[in-house]
Amino acid sequence: MARLDPANVAIAQEIIARYPRPKSALIPLLHLAQEQDGWVSDEAMVHIAELVDCTPAEVIGTCSFYEMFKREPVGRYLVNICTNIACQLLGGEELLHHAERTLGVRAGTTTPDGLFTIEDVECIAACTEAPCLTVNYRYFYKVGPADFDAIVADLRAGRRPTRCAAEQGEDGEIPAHGTLHRVRQSIPADRRAGNADPDTAGEPAWLGAGGAS
Amino acid sequence: MSEETTVSSGPPPIVRLVTRRFEHADSHTLDRYVATGGYEALRKALAGSPEAVVDEVKSANLLGRGGAGFPAGTKWGFTPPGVWPRYLVVNGDESEPGTYKDRQLMERDPHQLIEGCLLACFAAGLSQCFLYIRGEMALAQERVAKALNEAYAAGFVGRNILGSNFSVDIVLHWGAGAYIVGEETALIESLEGNRGMPRLKPPFFPAAIGLYGKPTIVNNVETLSNLPWIVANGAEAYKQYGSETSPGTRMFAISGHVKRPGVYEVQHGVTTFRDLLYSPQFCGGIRDDNRLKMFIPGGGSAPWFFEEQLDLPLEARPVGAAGSMLGSGAIVVMDHTTDAVRACLRVVRFYARESCGKCTPCREGTNWLETILQRIVDGHGRPSDLEKLLDIGDNISPGPYPAASWDDGGLDAVPFPPRQTTICPLGPSSVAPVVSALRRFRPEFEAKITKRSVNIPLHVEREGTHV
Numbered sequence: 001m002a003r004l005d006p007a008n009v010a011i012a013q014e015i016i017a018r019y020p021r022p023k024s025a026l027i028p029l030l031h032l033a034q035e036q037d038g039w040v041s042d043e044a045m046v047h048i049a050e051l052v053d054c055t056p057a058e059v060i061g062t063c064s065f066y067e068m069f070k071r072e073p074v075g076r077y078l079v080n081i082c083t084n085i086a087c088q089l090l091g092g093e094e095l096l097h098h099a100e101r102t103l104g105v106r107a108g109t110t111t112p113d114g115l116f117t118i119e120d121v122e123c124i125a126a127c128t129e130a131p132c133l134t135v136n137y138r139y140f141y142k143v144g145p146a147d148f149d150a151i152v153a154d155l156r157a158g159r160r161p162t163r164c165a166a167e168q169g170e171d172g173e174i175p176a177h178g179t180l181h182r183v184r185q186s187i188p189a190d191r192r193a194g195n196a197d198p199d200t201a202g203e204p205a206w207l208g209a210g211g212a213s
Numbered sequence: 214m215s216e217e218t219t220v221s222s223g224p225p226p227i228v229r230l231v232t233r234r235f236e237h238a239d240s241h242t243l244d245r246y247v248a249t250g251g252y253e254a255l256r257k258a259l260a261g262s263p264e265a266v267v268d269e270v271k272s273a274n275l276l277g278r279g280g281a282g283f284p285a286g287t288k289w290g291f292t293p294p295g296v297w298p299r300y301l302v303v304n305g306d307e308s309e310p311g312t313y314k315d316r317q318l319m320e321r322d323p324h325q326l327i328e329g330c331l332l333a334c335f336a337a338g339l340s341q342c343f344l345y346i347r348g349e350m351a352l353a354q355e356r357v358a359k360a361l362n363e364a365y366a367a368g369f370v371g372r373n374i375l376g377s378n379f380s381v382d383i384v385l386h387w388g389a390g391a392y393i394v395g396e397e398t399a400l401i402e403s404l405e406g407n408r409g410m411p412r413l414k415p416p417f418f419p420a421a422i423g424l425y426g427k428p429t430i431v432n433n434v435e436t437l438s439n440l441p442w443i444v445a446n447g448a449e450a451y452k453q454y455g456s457e458t459s460p461g462t463r464m465f466a467i468s469g470h471v472k473r474p475g476v477y478e479v480q481h482g483v484t485t486f487r488d489l490l491y492s493p494q495f496c497g498g499i500r501d502d503n504r505l506k507m508f509i510p511g512g513g514s515a516p517w518f519f520e521e522q523l524d525l526p527l528e529a530r531p532v533g534a535a536g537s538m539l540g541s542g543a544i545v546v547m548d549h550t551t552d553a554v555r556a557c558l559r560v561v562r563f564y565a566r567e568s569c570g571k572c573t574p575c576r577e578g579t580n581w582l583e584t585i586l587q588r589i590v591d592g593h594g595r596p597s598d599l600e601k602l603l604d605i606g607d608n609i610s611p612g613p614y615p616a617a618s619w620d621d622g623g624l625d626a627v628p629f630p631p632r633q634t635t636i637c638p639l640g641p642s643s644v645a646p647v648v649s650a651l652r653r654f655r656p657e658f659e660a661k662i663t664k665r666s667v668n669i670p671l672h673v674e675r676e677g678t679h680v
Contacts, residue, residue, distance in 0.1 A: 018384045020341070024386075026406035027348075027386075027388065027406065028387065054406075062406055062407055062408055065409060066348070066390050067390035085310050085509070085545055085559050086311055088555075088556070088559050089468075089547060122310070122567065123310040123311065123312070123513075124349055125307050125312060125313045125316045127311050127312070127313045127468035127474075127545070128467065130468060138352075167352065181355035181358055182355060183355045185384070186362055187382065191370075194372075196340035196341040197298070198424075201298035201340055203297050204340050204380075204381075205380070206378050206380075207263060
């Protein structure tokens with residue numbers, strides 16, 4: 001795929017400017033590349049290295065550590081099924097097994113039509129709603145085999161799955177893989193306090209005599 | 214024992230401090246937050262001095278809610294004098310198995326967290342704040358981003374907050390899927406754009422040397438979410454809830470085989486495990502009125518508890534003395550139908566998968582534990598396997614497990630100095646389920662080893678063509 005497009009470069013510059021050291025923006029920028037292409041390509045990593053002023057080797061070093069970054073294309077919908085202890089107790093492993101059987105692929109692989117990738121994942125912090133799964137990181141709670149089939153049928157038909165859906169944000173849509181939060185932080189220039197440079201920043205003003213004035 | 218239960222008049226009254234806005238559908242908006250007393254604590258703090266806020270928090274004895282249970286006010290005091298700048302890093306990388314509270318606080322009351330960050334920065338002189346949210350939590354990121362944008366526009370965050378000389382930026386940062394990043398020095402590595410591997414200790418606290426080599430306070434989401442209430446209402450009001458050594462309230466997620474699993478905010482230190490598991494206002498008992506087999510009291514890293522520990526209060530000290538920890542407020546309940554070996558394998562597998570690979574005993578040991586447990590579950594266990602499991606555990610966390618805890622300074626839950634051959638506690642965490650299960654359910658392991666049959670792996674069809 002490709003380097004970041006001009007619109008995303010502008011977003012990347014804004015993100016980089018929020019950190020005292022540019023390399024801190026590496027993970028958000030890798031997410032940005034994944035949002036653009038659905039996965040993280042070598043070209044994107046080379047581009048990110050240029051943007052944060054480090055080597056491409058350092059970028060892939062970081063990228064390869066984190067599970068969410070896919071360095072090859074995945075399905076349009078990444079279905080993460082939790083099998084950790086709380087979900088295991090209530091049928092998480094059976095749910096994963098059902099998913100593998102009905103979609104015809106093993107965990108970690110993608111259906112031939114490129115629609116679904118299923119993964120056997122660790123605790124996703126919805127333990128009281130077990131068994132749970134996420135589709136492109138949108139939550140579904142208390143999912144049984146029949147619920148799973150309904151969710152998959154909806155996604156195949158291009159409908160928004162409502163069965164077992166947890167609160168999904170403002171519009172409830174499930175964006176393509178790679179898009180996480182759809183509201184970006186944006187700091188107005190006149191409201192910015194500015195970065196605290198590790199080399200030059202001194203004692204904060206409000207700590208002086210009498211505190212805030 | 215029986216005397217206590219007969220005079221007991223049920224659990225202490227329910228008090229909601231950090232979850233009190235959850236009843237509103239729009240609890241995540243600035244309008245609702247301000248309408249329900251939001252940012253009043255910030256105004257109050259700015260009218261006084263940073264020292265006043267520190268004193269209030271110290272006096273409230275607010276204990277960290279991330280796992281170690283260290284007093285927040287004391288932690289702030291660990292920054293070396295005269296070294297600038299200092300940073301605040303918010304640990305929102307909730308991923309301990311069973312834990313489900315920080316995500317709720319971020320999704321449903323993001324402004325409370327933001328105000329908590331501001332109070333901490335003001336009090337401890339922290340010049341910039343990085344709010345690190347777990348990568349998988351898209352909605353939490355979205356809600357916090359929106360809340361930050363609202364708060365900047367309204368003048369609560371950024372330059373000259375509310376017209377004062379207090380200026381601080383809060384930067385939303387998000388991870389990409391790694392449990393180990395919840396360890397505070399790994400969190401800092403990740404925030405610097407590196408692989409999330411814990412740093413060598415000492416220094417034990419990044420308060421001395423942290424982000425960019427500068428003093429850094431790392432606080433948990435729930436800890437910070439408590440600050441607005443404490444500053445607004447005062448330490449005395451806070452201390453009327455909970456116990457003397459663990460004041461206030463705490464959020465617990467109870468999952469597994471209970472009738473009504475859920476996230477409950479309860480009075481800290483006075484409510485017991487029995488209250489949470491059996492009281493009708495909380496979980497209402499074990500599902501199908503089954504018998505309790507075991508429960509994990511504080512997330513996957515905590516040694517297991519059994520029926521005889523049910524009457525312990527939810528407080529670090531007694532739980533630590535009983536050989537486990539309250540950890541991150543995650544209770545996983547298992548009834549008598551649970552296969553202890555399989556449950557043990559699943560928790561161990563988590564640590565094997567999440568080991569960052571930096572320390573050999575953890576990288577190799579957790580995988581060996583998983584391999585051996587898997588073959589026992591699959592029906593290929595060997596008679597020597599049980600001793601081998603304990604021996605591998607001993608190489609990661611030498612000596613009797615759990616290591617004796619100290620009872621000084623609130624660190625009851627974390628043995629100190631840690632009795633481990635690794636930099637961070639992830640490795641020893643994998644030993645907890647093994648020792649717990651083997652100590653209590655050894656015959657179940659032995660039965661699987663001697664029977665050598667019927668333990669068909671889940672992925673093999675029981676009926677049909679594969680067998």
